[in-house]
Amino acid sequence: MSEGALLTIEGVDKTFGGGRTLFGQPRPAVHAVQDVSLDVQPGETLGVVGESGCGKSTLARMIVGLDAPTGGRITFDGRDLAAEAGRDLRRLSRDVQYVFQDPVASLNPRKTIRTILEAPLKHLTDLDAAGRRERLEELMGAVNLAPSFLDRYPHEFSGGQAQRIGVARALAADPKLIVLDEPVSALDVSVQAQVLNILDGLKDRFGLTYVFISHDLSVIESVSDRVAVMYFGHVVEIGTSRSVFGRPRHPYTHLLLNSAPAPGRRSLSAEDAHTELPDPYNPPPGCPFVPRCPRATEICSTAMPPLEGEAADPGHRAACYHPHEHGAP
């Protein structure tokens, strides 16, 4: 199913630290992302959901070339993305852009919005001064901001406006793929809707593809065509948004959905205390969810289950030996 994919990730690992000290002692290494494989079709929105420490941001940074994977392959449009990022990040940045979680921290406090938005135009496109001016106005219009804002400084903006500037910067070089890393988590709920609506409109208008990362299940459900659920560096379930949220197969996805508060839902089903993630310095050989899993058996702690599709819907895959079957709640 990777035919025609815009972005393909195959068996990607990312380890931080590691290596040896001056005296040959091995250094501890954190396994942030382990053996992740997925692909993104042109024009779709792939949601990546998971809790803190699950590796979703690391995955995002690898897709835009800010971090290099320690293993596996990332291919964008047929090009080896990791190698290209190391050689010439500019070429990659023309096609793949990033929107940061904290809108204010991602804007340099001592630069005007004009300077900030002009940087990608200057370095990533061939526009001349007049063309850049025109494009700036167009960008501000696209994110619903008045052009007079261009000469203001970031601290003069509210979170929602700052995030729209962040989106405009990502759009500047006319990319094909935008990675959105928790783009609305830092925003108030009323502003969150504004930004989500703008993102939705831009996608159709510019023919974009999104990788949308969030910890908020309801946001992910409302924006995504397909969803990947991550736990402790692994993709544990992937499928269309409708099937993952409607018929979750992995016990972790179940837990997530039952834990999420929703207006009108009185009782949350909460598991008892033991919820700590396994030690990332020393990941277990089997499924990392075993200590919290009500369905775990012996086989689960011996080897990581493969990500397998179900018979009726091969696109809906879960990494579990005992997945919830069809019809299960």
Place this chain on the structure above:
Amino acid sequence: MTAVESAPIQPARKASGRPSATRLLLNNTLATGGLVVLAAIVLIALAAPILPLADPNVTAPANRLLRPLSEGHLLGTDALGRDILSRLIWGTRVSLLVGISATLIAAFFGSLIGLVAGYAGGRIDTVLMRGIDMVMAFPYILLALAIVAVLGPGLLNALYAIAIVNIPFFARNIRGITLGLARREFVDAARLSGKSNAQILFIEVLPNVLPVIVITMSTTVGWMILETAGLSFLGLGAQPPQADLGSMLGDGRKILFTAPHVSIIPGLMIFVLVMSINLLGDGVRDVLDPRLKSGALSRPVARTAVTRQGLVPDAAPDPAAVLDVRELRTEFHIGGEVFKAVGGVDMRVGKGECLGIVGESGSGKSVSAMSIMGLVPTPPGRITGGVALLEGEDLFSASDERIRQLRGSAVSHVFQDPLSTLHPLFTVGDQLVEAIRAHEPVAKSAARRKAEELLRTVRIPNPAERLKAYPHELSGGMRQRVCIAMALAHDAKVIIADEPTTALDVTVQAQVLSLLDTLRAERDTGVLFITHDFGVVSAICDRVAVMYAGQFVETGTTEQILSSPAHPYTAKLIDCVPVLGEPDRRLDAIEGRPPMVNDLPKGCAFAPRCPRARDTCRAAPIGLTELGDGRTVRCLYPLTEDGDE
């Protein structure tokens, strides 16, 4: 999505309440004094060539060692009969010049090393900083002596020596700042905008480091002048006959007893010069340093000031309520402007009841809650009206000591970020024991047993072991449980929980919420729960108050409010959030922004964003209307009446 309209333009508020940097500096008397003295010295030194001064280097053996105030020589003459006033002014000129140039040289190279080391990191950082460490390991005077010994004595060589000796100071400071900045998101953003490393370092990072460089320079100039004087005193700096303050001091040393003025006058000059520079430098640092700018220098007092104007509302306490707050008003006075953060709020929390306050950031929900126990920092905050009754006792008129007793015992708090609420250097057990013993005179061992019991209450597995853990060794959920345990230490009547689960993951949030819910049922504790999330509200709260621009716009039971919101704001707030299980729901964004609380409209604060607003809404303040069943709404045209009169 609404039609593409031009964005809501907030008029630029040029006249901001924050005083300018110059005004702040001039407010500081000592710094202003330093500035005046320094300016005078610099002006005189600069004017030296045009002042009617004797030639500083012309000797006149006949007039040697004249006392000050003698004719023709205001400050007397030295051992060779040279005019001391003239030499002092010319010498100051030299000392200033050397001090400032040495600072500039040290700042340039030191900052460059610091920037590169901090930005590049890894091996480059190690090599550069170990080199700096080696320079620092030498006693500075020895290093300066060694440099002068190699280069030969002379003012210029002394200048180089001092500059080199001070490079590490700059390098370390700047590296620290750069290290923090280089990991910031805007640096990543610049990289993705196609900027090269050099461009990022000098165009993005440097402007943010510049204030620190200026601060460091302003505090080192004085030090450099002293060092120059020291080297000249030893005869390694200015060579005769050139005057500089250090060499003048050195010349006078031998005749200190016979002619003290020859050494005392340059000594005093050094003192005044360095003192004025240091005072000014401290002032500059206070103004420029962002940490001090944010008001850390004006230390808040232990309790919010209460200046209630007018009538205190008739305080007939509601017998069913544990906490009964009426007409609470809290304001912030910043630079001549008044921010009405809370404008008349009534809250009632019954025994074992959970009241939720829902609102967006800046709506005043946290300030309302913090006002109750006087936790709003003063200055700039103050409570200007209302009463807070804890079982009938007015908290705003209670003594400071009484409030101290109640804090953490009858009323306790749980905050958003457990990592910053818990002290990082003490174990969880120590902190719990301290919290217990603060209000209860028990032995340490007994307190420890109680602490263990508390951890068991909040369902922490293996509590005896966990007591020995430091906060950073626990996960976020565990830390928040510890905070809840601490809040329960003294049978609190009311727990004020300020976004206690916002920083937690959903699965952990569910646990903490159900824990809080169980505990308040078990112990009959009232909970004031502040959140922005209607999902969380429905999981735990009995009643809800929706807050907007410092006022409650609607109150009622959770069910009523969620199923049939009466205020348009509540309705919009519910509609703009995606709901799990309803992916096709259209998100109805609220256009515009909440009003600033220092510039509230006369009528309804929500009117500018409200689709149902009419002229009457904007005309006058709107009171809370009873809708029955204890439900109130602050709206002339609530949604329950279909909007028609």
